Amino acid sequence: MSSILIIYTGGTIGMVKDEKTGALKSFDFDSLLKEIPEIKKFAHHINIESFDTPIDSSNMQPEKWLQIAQTIYNNYDQHDGFVILHGSDTMAYTASALSFMLENLSKPVILTGSQLPIGELRTDAKENLLTAIEIATTEINGTAAVPEVAIYFEYDLYRGNRATKSNAEDFEAFTSPNYPVLAQAGVSLRFNHNDIYKPNNKDLQLNQFLDRNIATIKLYPGITEQFIFSVINTPGLRAIIIETFGSGNASTEIWFINLLLEAIKKDIIILNISQCEGGTVNQGKYETSSALNSIGVVSGKDMTFEAAITKLMYLLGTGLSSEEIKQWLQKPLRGEMTLD
Numbered sequence: 001m002s003s004i005l006i007i008y009t010g011g012t013i014g015m016v017k018d019e020k021t022g023a024l025k026s027f028d029f030d031s032l033l034k035e036i037p038e039i040k041k042f043a044h045h046i047n048i049e050s051f052d053t054p055i056d057s058s059n060m061q062p063e064k065w066l067q068i069a070q071t072i073y074n075n076y077d078q079h080d081g082f083v084i085l086h087g088s089d090t091m092a093y094t095a096s097a098l099s100f101m102l103e104n105l106s107k108p109v110i111l112t113g114s115q116l117p118i119g120e121l122r123t124d125a126k127e128n129l130l131t132a133i134e135i136a137t138t139e140i141n142g143t144a145a146v147p148e149v150a151i152y153f154e155y156d157l158y159r160g161n162r163a164t165k166s167n168a169e170d171f172e173a174f175t176s177p178n179y180p181v182l183a184q185a186g187v188s189l190r191f192n193h194n195d196i197y198k199p200n201n202k203d204l205q206l207n208q209f210l211d212r213n214i215a216t217i218k219l220y221p222g223i224t225e226q227f228i229f230s231v232i233n234t235p236g237l238r239a240i241i242i243e244t245f246g247s248g249n250a251s252t253e254i255w256f257i258n259l260l261l262e263a264i265k266k267d268i269i270i271l272n273i274s275q276c277e278g279g280t281v282n283q284g285k286y287e288t289s290s291a292l293n294s295i296g297v298v299s300g301k302d303m304t305f306e307a308a309i310t311k312l313m314y315l316l317g318t319g320l321s322s323e324e325i326k327q328w329l330q331k332p333l334r335g336e337m338t339l340d
């Protein structure tokens, strides 16, 4: 009998309305389980670990990613797969972070949640949870069908570090603009085997150190010199993500390029991520990105913002030199970026 571990962190899936304020707040896992008796029908051994205090995922922190990653690491050999119940707001950040923290993963880690609490009549929680369990336990020829960190939401399975929350209203809350879905749930589960990660035979390694000395600058016409100056002079800062226009373009104004150059000279890594969800950064395609290329801004290619920031946190935590980190930033480590 296969065995899975459900890790309950919180999120709308387990929330109830506060009688006084009407706002949704997190509830304990036992109450959630009562709403879903179907779970007993699985022919799998299901174990549960819950955060002591379940959270709205807007309160997610790197320390809590470590708690989740450690729970998976400590329970790895005894389980065939893992399902993480998580709020959808920061689910793509957690999925991306876990993909970098759990190196050499060869078992499914499936995150899911819902847009409506499990106790509501029209809830999407039941289908999401039951199918996530099904996916986490599916094996093909004795090996896990999805040996990677993935997000299951509303009939689609996405690579975790390729997904982004793009809708706060629809049940279909996630998209994966630059990578195909890994599986679709219809009458049967249809896995897109060619797009699913192929594990290596190495032992699982837990990368626990994340460095959060990163800033992000979303560019807009009219951004001020004072603002960028103050960001690059943040004490302890090691990296900046600049969210650029289109295929990685930015202003060619001399003060702007000079400030970026000043940061690079201070050994601050600058990573270029596009504000567009789909497509890729292509530094040098336009004159407005040629200067970024020549001063040493690193292209984040087609990474999501969530993947970029967690990859930076992970790489900065490895102790590698800035030059080495810049090299690794441009290579896919867990399928988070498309090779040229």
Ligand code: ASP
Pocket: 010, 011, 012, 013, 055, 056, 057, 058, 086, 087, 088, 089, 090, 113, 114, 115
């Ligand atoms: N605010 C909730 C959360 O992210 C939204 C959700 O669960 O979908 O925890």
